[in-house]
Amino acid sequence: MMANKNQKTNNDVFIIGVGMTPVGEHWDRSLRALALEAMTAAREETGAMRPEAIYVANMLAPALSRQSHLGALLADFSGMRGIEAVAIEAAGASGGMALRQAYLALASGMVNTALVVGVEKITERVTAEVEAALITSSDADYESIHGLTQTALAAMLMRRYEFEFNIPEYAFAGFSITAHANGAKNPNAMFRRPIKVETYQRAAILSDPINMFDAAPVADGAAAIFLARGDILPSNLPFPPVRIDASAAAVSTVAVHDRPNPLSFAAAEKAVKVVLDRAKINLDQIDFFEVHDRYSIFAALSLEAAGFAALGEGWKLAESGAIALNGQIPICTFGGSKARGDTGGATGVYQAAEAALQLQGRAGEIQVADARIGLIQSLGGIGSTAATHVLSAVETL
Amino acid sequence: MEITSHWRIKKQRYALVGEVCPHCSAKIFPPRDICPECGDEAKDHYQFSGRGEVYSYTTLYNAPAGYEEQAPYTVAMVQLEEGPLVTAQLTDIDVKEPEVGMPVEMVTRKLGSEGDRGILIYGYKFRPVLETA
Known part of the structure; x- marks a missing residue:
């Protein structure tokens, strides 16, 4: 499919516009208003093109806003009645999976242009109700009924990890410190201050051993990307298009206890392996990796699943600085879920938008030097679903 | 539900x-x-058999809606002696701090109640295996 990496072909799928709202507690903004802001911003970068289809990524609107049917809702609200629109749900991986559905439609040739918009409105409800909504992505009959939360499930993985692998105290601190260092320079991040290791060490425990800085805040936000096929790319785009070199997705079990080894993110491992095969590249060629760091233990397990570290050694990449912007494999370059904020089903679209900015050289103070190829991975539940994409900068068209 | x-x-x-x-x-x-x-x-x-050992555990302080009155409470993944892992709450742990590998056994307890009619939901929890006298 890619005869020459720097040439486009008609079947290639490109990101030609991105838009993001700041992540935070948008008390004054509705679900549809947030989505519209991101959609409009992405379309503006294309000269206000009208997409043939809209793919909405969302996880919790039915539970928290009593609103389903987001495809029609957002197509109408954005003034695009009559087009095709649908919402895609795969828990926290909704964003990555919506991008994948749009990619498949364009790569097939059945659709020429699409807008992928991820939106989540978390702060309509109090914490206990948000926790109850979030845990619906786990096993209702055999996990949630026992009063579990996502944080408790992640905490059990982290404790077992600490038990099985002989790791030092505060081994996960580097994930949080790196995320906040990057988030401090992302204008859309929820938290814009770097933290020190002492801050991590003093942090209150949420669900032992997970502390406040091991867990990402869940908040409101919307992100959108505009996709177009190679054969209809406009010639006068303000920014270079970013190519989606490959797309892959895999699932493991919903319930953590159903896995042969709960410390192995099998879906993430499979999705990375397949996407690298499809892109015909190896790990050494990846310039940065947008990891879905809902919890610091997720970042460690994702790095291990991808093959950047051996089992039980993912935390070492945080400790050594390898995941920093100038490190061997930068992750969460815009702050990740930890500092940018996790927007549930919209997170995967934020990752794609942020990766596009890196590959276009538009990341400002958090630019990864010479970023040519980026890997992004969107996780649903406790690593139950993984949607993984390889994006690349295009030299000439 | x-x-x-x-x-x-x-x-x-x-x-x-x-x-x-x-x-x-x-x-x-x-x-x-x-x-x-x-x-x-x-x-x-x-x-x-209902017997097993703690694979991992944690204590929750921020409970989901419907469980706030029970908080804080401790949940675990228990490896049953026949092999499978099962997720449940630990109970009767005021006498013994949980730890990974701790032997536990299944007991039936109230898991919670539901709805305006207050339907009680019973099910399995696990407690430390008590030393036999």
């Missing part, structure tokens, strides 16, 4: 009834009708 969904899985909740694969003898909990080990049909009932 509605009454019927609790009623449907009462054998699992009250008695840890799972399945055993007639093809590869794998013990399965929760029941899933297709053996996760060999992929063949597995619908034969199997009664688990």
